[in-house]
Amino acid sequence: MDFLNTxxxxxxxxVLLALSTNLLVGIVGIFSVSQAAVFGVGAYIVAxxxxxxxxPFVPAILVAAAGCVALNILVTLPSLRVAGDYFVVxxxxxxxxxxxxxxxxxxxxxxxxxxxxxxxxxxLGFEFDSTGQFLLLSSVALAAGCLCFxxxxxxxxxxxxxxxxxxEVAVAAAGKNVLRAKVGAAxxxxxxxGLAGGVYGTxxxxxxxxxxxxxxxxxxxxxxxxxxxxxxxxxxxxxFLLLALPQLLTLVExxxxxxxxxxxxxxxxLLIAFMLFRPxxxxxxxx
Amino acid sequence: xxxxxxxxxxxxxxxxLQALRDCSFTVEQGCITCLxxxxxxxxxxxxxxxxxxxxxxxxxVTFRGKKLDGLRPQAIVEAGVARSFQNxxxxxxxxxxxxxxxxxxxxxxxxxxxxxxxxxxxxxEQRRATALALETLEHVGLADQARQTVRxxxxxxxxxxxxARLLATGAELLLLDEPASGLSAGALDAIMALLRRLQxxxxxxxxxxxxxxxxxxIADQVLFxxxxxxxxxxxxxxxxxxxxxxxxxxxxxx
Numbered sequence: 001m002d003f004l005n006t007x008x009x010x011x012x013x014x015v016l017l018a019l020s021t022n023l024l025v026g027i028v029g030i031f032s033v034s035q036a037a038v039f040g041v042g043a044y045i046v047a048x049x050x051x052x053x054x055x056p057f058v059p060a061i062l063v064a065a066a067g068c069v070a071l072n073i074l075v076t077l078p079s080l081r082v083a084g085d086y087f088v089v090x091x092x093x094x095x096x097x098x099x100x101x102x103x104x105x106x107x108x109x110x111x112x113x114x115x116x117x118x119x120x121x122x123x124l125g126f127e128f129d130s131t132g133q134f135l136l137l138s139s140v141a142l143a144a145g146c147l148c149f150x151x152x153x154x155x156x157x158x159x160x161x162x163x164x165x166x167x168e169v170a171v172a173a174a175g176k177n178v179l180r181a182k183v184g185a186a187x188x189x190x191x192x193x194g195l196a197g198g199v200y201g202t203x204x205x206x207x208x209x210x211x212x213x214x215x216x217x218x219x220x221x222x223x224x225x226x227x228x229x230x231x232x233x234x235x236x237x238x239x240f241l242l243l244a245l246p247q248l249l250t251l252v253e254x255x256x257x258x259x260x261x262x263x264x265x266x267x268x269x270l271l272i273a274f275m276l277f278r279p280x281x282x283x284x285x286x287x
Numbered sequence: 288x289x290x291x292x293x294x295x296x297x298x299x300x301x302x303x304l305q306a307l308r309d310c311s312f313t314v315e316q317g318c319i320t321c322l323x324x325x326x327x328x329x330x331x332x333x334x335x336x337x338x339x340x341x342x343x344x345x346x347x348v349t350f351r352g353k354k355l356d357g358l359r360p361q362a363i364v365e366a367g368v369a370r371s372f373q374n375x376x377x378x379x380x381x382x383x384x385x386x387x388x389x390x391x392x393x394x395x396x397x398x399x400x401x402x403x404x405x406x407x408x409x410x411x412e413q414r415r416a417t418a419l420a421l422e423t424l425e426h427v428g429l430a431d432q433a434r435q436t437v438r439x440x441x442x443x444x445x446x447x448x449x450x451a452r453l454l455a456t457g458a459e460l461l462l463l464d465e466p467a468s469g470l471s472a473g474a475l476d477a478i479m480a481l482l483r484r485l486q487x488x489x490x491x492x493x494x495x496x497x498x499x500x501x502x503x504x505i506a507d508q509v510l511f512x513x514x515x516x517x518x519x520x521x522x523x524x525x526x527x528x529x530x531x532x533x534x535x536x537x538x539x540x541x
Contacts, residue, residue: 172340172361173372175364181397
């Protein structure tokens with residue numbers, strides 16, 4: 001039971017990350033490969049606030065989300081000047097930079113050893129100790145994230161973002177402020193990643209840089225591609241499916257030494273196969 | 288009296304190319320003004336300068352006495368001047384309706400906070416904008432294509448859609464870049480009738496056009512541009528009968 005609940009909690013957290021990635025990459029067309037960095041900052045902020053006994057859980061999450069909003073706007077800003085493909089390189093650099101900071105800033109992040117002993121979240125005196133209780137919390141976070149995504153996509157804002165992906169110049173000629181819309185999307189994507197980070201850190205009670213590296217960013221992209229870009233359904237299917245694969249691998253008799261490599265291999269093959277044969281993913285649109 | 292749209296002494300240089308050279312002209316309210324001239328004369332550059340996509344090196348543009356040069360495209364559309372593109376620049380993956388909806392002026396919930404925290408107001412806004420966009424589509428004769436994506440529209444329908452998108456901005460001065468090029472005879476008549484109708488409804492049009500037959504039919508005034516400079520202005524008949532201009536337009540260089 002705990003095994004299943006752990007899977008569900010992690011999948012729900014990754015849905016938030018897939019939504020964040022989908023919003024930027026799928027909908028606005030800002031090809032970010034640094035969403036894991038923002039995710040990590042959210043996790044470290046919540047960890048620091050809780051371990052230092054500075055703030056209770058909910059305010060800590062809000063602070064992390066606000067911090068990630070600011071950070072994501074900052075790292076997305078080059079996309080306003082650097083067009084399309086070139087932004088990938090910029091974003092790649094930002095991700096490497098973040099990993100370097102997570103790994104080397106020992107006082108703040110615990111360095112490569114990570115931060116153990118993050119206290120479990122408590123809301124109004126109720127502690128989310130067991131995985132089952134935590135599932136409740138992550139489900140609320142998931143529902144909030146999905147609701148936000150759904151609401152913006154049916155509002156004029158969502159349509160504006162889709163139009164920006166197709167032709168920024170035409171959007172400007174229609175009298176709309178492209179810059180402000182992109183900042184809005186980056187802010188929302190940052191908030192989602194920050195929320196995911198806070199929930200993730202308190203759930204595992206331990207974080208280290210390996211959860212927030214380039215591989216993690218690519219995993220989020222793979223989830224969006226496999227699930228399907230630009231749809232809410234796609235962002236839900238992707239994480240649940242991709243995180244189920246390693247669990248299924250444990251059922252097959254393979255040595256644990258190659259299990260991790262095997263997982264990466266499968267993710268890579270899936271990404272290539274979907275891009276080639278089903279670019280719209282399982283339930284979405286062509287990226 | 289201040290002119291409706293006035294450009295004065297515009298110079299614009301791209302590296303070694305002088306695209307606009309001391310270019311001055313005015314456009315009168317309620318008229319259809321056609322901008323003609325050989326390829327490379329600077330017609331589209333004028334559009335880009337007037338609508339804020341290029342900043343002129345020198346010179347000024349005023350609309351109803353308000354200075355436009357230096358403003359961003361968004362502010363210029365809000366001031367009442369909007370442009371279309373020769374290569375259309377439609378949102379190909381969106382429906383005709385959504386293409387027009389994007390351009391509907393001053394919508395609530397065009398940012399995330401309104402969309403998330405005031406969903407009812409956003410939904411209400413969506414209905415208002417949709418009604419307006421459908422009305423605009425009907426106005427240009429595309430009502431029955433509203434739910435089609437741009438990819439499924441014919442070239443003539445796409446051209447009409449660019450006009451609908453312009454109208455949705457609420458602008459009163461419309462700059463149309465070759466609205467009639469590449470159209471079949473039937474589609475050509477439809478777009479000419481539409482431009483005439485827009486004029487009768489109080490819009491002012493500045494139109495880049497190559498087809499002299501179209502110019503003769505729709506223009507009240509013609510501006511002849513050559514090598515980035517306004518060379519002549521007059522009625523269509525005057526411009527077309529001028530042998531010097533015909534030589535430039537159809538014949539050799541200079």
